[in-house]
Amino acid sequence: MTTPVDEERGRSGIYQRLDGRAIRLLSIKPGYWAEPIECELQISCLDTAPAYEALSYCWGPEGNPESMVCNGVQMSITQSLADALKHMRRSPEWDSVAPWPESHPLHSKGKAWEAFATNRNERFGRSSGAEGVLLWADAVCINQKDLEEQERQVEMMGEIYKRASKVMIWLGKEDAQSLEPIGKPRRDRVGLVNRFYLGLYGTMPICLSFIAQALKHADEGRNRLADMKPAEDSGHRNLAYGFPGPYAMEWEYLRDLFDKRWFQRVWVVQEVVLASQAIALIGDWEIQWGEMGRAAVWFHSKGYALPAVMKYPIRERQDFLPISKLVSVWELCAQVERRFPLLDLLREFRNREAKKPHDKIYATFGMAEGFEDIKQRGFDPLVKPSYKKPVVDVYRDVAKFLVIEYGNLQILSHAGEAPILSDWPSWVPDWREKKASNELSSSRYGDIYNADGNQALNIDLSRGANELSLQGIRFDLITAYDDRLKSHGFGFKTYDDEIKFVKRAWALFTGRPSHSPDPYATQDSTIGFVQTLTAGMSNTDKPLSGDPDLLDDALQWFMQYAPGLLPAAPLSQRLKWQLTNSPDSGRFHATFVKTCIDRKFFISSKGFMGIGPNAMKKDDVILILFGGKVPYVLRPSEAGYRFIGECYILGLMNGEAVDWWKENGRTREMFMIF
Numbered sequence: 001m002t003t004p005v006d007e008e009r010g011r012s013g014i015y016q017r018l019d020g021r022a023i024r025l026l027s028i029k030p031g032y033w034a035e036p037i038e039c040e041l042q043i044s045c046l047d048t049a050p051a052y053e054a055l056s057y058c059w060g061p062e063g064n065p066e067s068m069v070c071n072g073v074q075m076s077i078t079q080s081l082a083d084a085l086k087h088m089r090r091s092p093e094w095d096s097v098a099p100w101p102e103s104h105p106l107h108s109k110g111k112a113w114e115a116f117a118t119n120r121n122e123r124f125g126r127s128s129g130a131e132g133v134l135l136w137a138d139a140v141c142i143n144q145k146d147l148e149e150q151e152r153q154v155e156m157m158g159e160i161y162k163r164a165s166k167v168m169i170w171l172g173k174e175d176a177q178s179l180e181p182i183g184k185p186r187r188d189r190v191g192l193v194n195r196f197y198l199g200l201y202g203t204m205p206i207c208l209s210f211i212a213q214a215l216k217h218a219d220e221g222r223n224r225l226a227d228m229k230p231a232e233d234s235g236h237r238n239l240a241y242g243f244p245g246p247y248a249m250e251w252e253y254l255r256d257l258f259d260k261r262w263f264q265r266v267w268v269v270q271e272v273v274l275a276s277q278a279i280a281l282i283g284d285w286e287i288q289w290g291e292m293g294r295a296a297v298w299f300h301s302k303g304y305a306l307p308a309v310m311k312y313p314i315r316e317r318q319d320f321l322p323i324s325k326l327v328s329v330w331e332l333c334a335q336v337e338r339r340f341p342l343l344d345l346l347r348e349f350r351n352r353e354a355k356k357p358h359d360k361i362y363a364t365f366g367m368a369e370g371f372e373d374i375k376q377r378g379f380d381p382l383v384k385p386s387y388k389k390p391v392v393d394v395y396r397d398v399a400k401f402l403v404i405e406y407g408n409l410q411i412l413s414h415a416g417e418a419p420i421l422s423d424w425p426s427w428v429p430d431w432r433e434k435k436a437s438n439e440l441s442s443s444r445y446g447d448i449y450n451a452d453g454n455q456a457l458n459i460d461l462s463r464g465a466n467e468l469s470l471q472g473i474r475f476d477l478i479t480a481y482d483d484r485l486k487s488h489g490f491g492f493k494t495y496d497d498e499i500k501f502v503k504r505a506w507a508l509f510t511g512r513p514s515h516s517p518d519p520y521a522t523q524d525s526t527i528g529f530v531q532t533l534t535a536g537m538s539n540t541d542k543p544l545s546g547d548p549d550l551l552d553d554a555l556q557w558f559m560q561y562a563p564g565l566l567p568a569a570p571l572s573q574r575l576k577w578q579l580t581n582s583p584d585s586g587r588f589h590a591t592f593v594k595t596c597i598d599r600k601f602f603i604s605s606k607g608f609m610g611i612g613p614n615a616m617k618k619d620d621v622i623l624i625l626f627g628g629k630v631p632y633v634l635r636p637s638e639a640g641y642r643f644i645g646e647c648y649i650l651g652l653m654n655g656e657a658v659d660w661w662k663e664n665g666r667t668r669e670m671f672m673i674f
Contacts, residue, residue: 014041014071015143018152021046023160024141026070027132030090037068037085039132041141046159054164055137056271056278057084058172058262059355070140081139084170087120087281089133099123106201112212113205116291120284135168136160151385155375157267158274158366167275167289169268171260174202174283203253204285210254211287213242214295226302234319237302246319257282258296259322263329266352266359269345270366273332293330296323325352332367342368343402343410347439350414350431357391360431361398370405396428396466407457409470409628413439416645417598417613425466426643427673436487436598437614440535440646441630448536448543449629453655457627460670467640469672472625475657478633481602482508484614485593498593499561502533505601506565508609515607519651526565528650530554532601532609533592535648550588557585595648608652613645620644623671624657631657640672 018024023046029038044050060080067074068082077085100121102109108118142153153160161167217223226240234246244250262268272278278289299305299321306320328348332340345364354360362385365371374380382401386394402411414429417437424430441449458471485501487494509529520528530551531544538547558565599611604622612633620633621641631649634641661668 057170113208453658455626553588610649612647
């Protein structure tokens with residue numbers, strides 16, 4: 001039995017120092033499934049390395065490890081990696097196992113999945129031989145005991161996957177256990193395999209049939225039969241597309257496939273986005289990644305995606321699929337350049353899993369715009385990978401880098417709402433924590449807001465490392481606010497709570513003290529209120545001014561759920577709201593929920609209304625910080641200011657506060673945020 005001490009000694013003999021752009025490649029010797037894994041590590045320069053495949057997988061738990069022999073020395077690897085290597089290695093050249101004939105029930109020939117999926121049993125004779133598989137797998141090819149080596153290899157990680165001949169995505173072993181006992185055959189079928197054969201053939205043929213059907217409809221375009229009824233009528237929708245009913249158990253098998261833990265990992269995004277070719281492996285099945293992604297996009301577009309917030313209990317409803325993360329990765333893969341703003345990537349990775357919190361940052365570098373040039377001239381000290389640095393320093397330094405490199409304060413839209421530790425700078429996003437609210441200021445929206453009136457960023461970094469001094473204007477105070485709009489996950493009371501949120505916000509607005517001057521004296525109160533609840537945006541991420549129908553949708557919503565809030569209007573106008581343009585009250589509802597979730601409606605001391613961060617309190621100050629396109633809420637203290645969050649304020653989003661500052665001869669200030 002190998003002891004940890006023996007393994008540590010052996011590991012030191014396996015790994016030789018890597019210099020420059022050197023990498024290790026793993027040569028896996030052929031073997032049967034039950035045989036131990038044997039392999040050798042060889043060192044190559046990344047620029048001149050022989051053809052190799054790169055493995056993308058989920059490390060899995062470290063308990064119950066499996067041993068393999070590497071360079072003649074035993075070493076432990078996780079069960080997940082061991083399973084992947086066993087499935088990827090070739091069979092011995094003397095293998096007597098015959099490949100599946102084309103007449104085999106699961107052979108891809110003539111099946112719905114023929115164009116995008118095969119089983120390794122179809123090519124047993126062709127996959128055997130004396131030659132091993134040359135592979136790159138991070139857990140073995142990087143010395144996990146050498147932090148400096150990890151940091152150097154992380155800098156090259158994007159190139160390693162980009163240069164691989166193929167990226168093999170290991171999703172795990174096929175679940176051979178039937179989810180339904182074998183019994184009397186049922187009439188309802190999916191594709192070519194009915195429920196009677198689950199115990200014999202497993203669930204993958206059903207999943208592949210679903211994917212094939214989705215791809216068929218994606219290629220055919222519009223389905224007029226499906227369009228005859230709204231997408232909410234899932235029974236009609238599924239029938240029109242040739243799928244089983246919404247409560248059929250087959251959907252559970254497809255959900256299990258899309259719910260594999262691999263889809264949650266932070267590193268996999270870079271690994272597949274940069275791949276020249278990617279193949280997903282599930283046991284002995286091989287699926288073209290691109291087709292799997294296309295199918296997920298189609299399911300998403302037709303209303304099959306698992307909603308972030310449910311308005312009713314799902315209990316037995318089976319046809320909701322956890323595909324949002326798969327879709328987001330595939331959409332990145334579909335981009336020609338495959339280079340993206342660093343902040344957009346950090347936002348995407350925030351809800352993904354990373355074994356090391358540092359990797360929420362480092363896993364973006366292979367795809368981030370401008371980072372190829374940064375690597376060539378040498379990493380900026382603020383973003384150079386280092387696993388020795390505390391997490392707070394890594395996150396703080398990348399925040400500073402974004403402010404300096406891009407000359408704006410967009411990073412602040414991602415800060416302030418997560419629980420802040422006492423030693424955590426309030427202006428630094430904690431990427432380990434999920435963010436319940438959506439960002440108001442984002443590169444996705446372009447220049448929709450301009451609260452700072454295009455005033456240039458003025459920053460002072462000469463103070464302490466955790467302090468950020470910014471120039472701006474102190475404009476107003478928070479005086480009143482209501483409870484935040486909560487996210488109830490899958491709770492079915494959510495819809496009623498959201499209606500009450502609007503009613504309370506309206507009461508707060510109409511009950512505000514009179515002000516002179518009144519900031520909304522010349523504006524229709526209902527339109528202004530709608531604009532505030534939606535932050536001036538439609539549900540298509542366009543300005544409300546570019547989607548006038550949304551206002552009709554909103555007025556229809558008020559007539560349906562809160563008729564007492566509408567101002568008196570001529571009968572002809574009210575009939576127009578009801579009858580013209582077929583208003584969709586649900587569209588307005590979805591829009592204001594997306595904007596207001598985990599935020600509060602508030603009134604300022606000057607009579608402005610807005611939506612702001614959940615953590616706001618009375619007498620928090622409203623600042624316009626130069627370089628920031630939205631107003632911000634901060635909390636003053638003797639030491640400076642704590643950053644609370646961004647906000648939307650009707651009447652302050654287009655430089656009005658800056659105009660007021662200029663007209664009144666007020667002085668600009670430096671605000672020290674800690």
